[in-house]
Each structure stands twice: as C-alpha cells, then as structure tokens.
Amino acid sequence: MLDVSDSDVLASHLQELRRGTVVMAALATLSRPTYGYALLESLSRAGFAVDGNTLYPLLRRLEKQGLLTSEWNTEESRPRKFYRVSPDGDALLASLLAEWQALHTSIEKLR
C-alpha cells in the first residue's frame, strides 16, 4: 500500500484527474446566471471539491476567454457579479462532454 511519504503522490495524481472536470462542471452549472459563491456551493453539492482560490480565478479566466459573460446584479443590498455561459462556452461544454464520454468508454475497456 502507499505509505505516508506517498500520500503527496496520491494527492497530486487525484488532483490532476479532477482538475479537467471543474471547467466542465462550471460551464454546465452556469446555464443559469449564478454568482461565484453560489456556484461553489452547487459544485460542492454535486461532488466537485473545489475551493474559492481555484474557482474565482478560473471564472475570470473563462470570462477572458469568452466562454462566460458576467453582469452585476445591484438590485439586492449587496451587489454580486453573476456569471453565465456564452454560446462559445456552450460549444466548449459540448466538446468536453463528448470527450469525457469517449474517455469513459476507453477507461471501461481497461478495467
């Protein structure tokens, strides 16, 4: 079994496996306009362990890439920035889901 000194190795490989799925999960969730913290909670409930230090820069990066749009909602007492997937983001999401399905099929063959 993996000993204590190997737990970093285990963690880094698990982290690498999860990383690519966060973009897919965020794009899928943002079909409805959502602010950062609410998205964090939705992802956590869905089983995607991601913290704000990862998610918030990711949202800014996806917006810069034109995959998300954002809008400030100032109707409530505390203004919040709502993100929503763009048509380009929808196209990327479709590609990622198709790739995920292909990878899943490939992995099932190896098991």
Place this chain on the structure above:
Amino acid sequence: MLDVSDSDVLASHLQELRRGTVVMAALATLSRPTYGYALLESLSRAGFAVDGNTLYPLLRRLEKQGLLTSEWNTEESRPRKFYRVSPDGDALLASLLAEWQALHTSIEKLR
C-alpha cells in the same frame, strides 16, 4: 461557435481533461510487463491519444515515485526496458478508478 482564434482555448481545455486519465490508463495497462513503445500503441488503440514526448517522461516519473518497476529484457536482439505496475501503483490505480467513477456520477447529474 468557437472561431479559429479560440481553437487553442478548446485544445487546452480538452488537453487538461485528458491529462489526468493517462496515468490511470498507463497503470491499468501495465498489469502486464510492457515496453514503452508497445504501451504507446496499446493506449492509442484504447483511445488515449498520447505521444512519446509525454509518455516516456511520465513512465520515468512514475517509476521514480515507486508506482512502476522496470526490468531490461536482453533476450531479444534489441534490449528493451519493460515496465510493470508495483503494489503501490496498483493501490493508486484503485484510488484513481474510484475517483473517476465518482466524477462520472457527478457529471451525469449535471448533464
């Protein structure tokens, strides 16, 4: 749709999604001793697009981490280094497959 200037964005997100699966696929395939090029071919047949510039350094890294062992086969005219998963590698593979299954369940919920 994503335009030409966005194709790098698409490629990088797809790449990130695939990256974490290569370790899992390599460990699963190396339950039988296999040399690098044969592994590359097996992975390719199984649908994991990976090139030698990625795979060979990865094999050395996994060996250094104690997840693979290697042995030279000098019986044939051309000596080849055969890799095989170690007990630690088997333990990691089990963890990765369990995580993959959990991620798959989470993603199915989002679709």
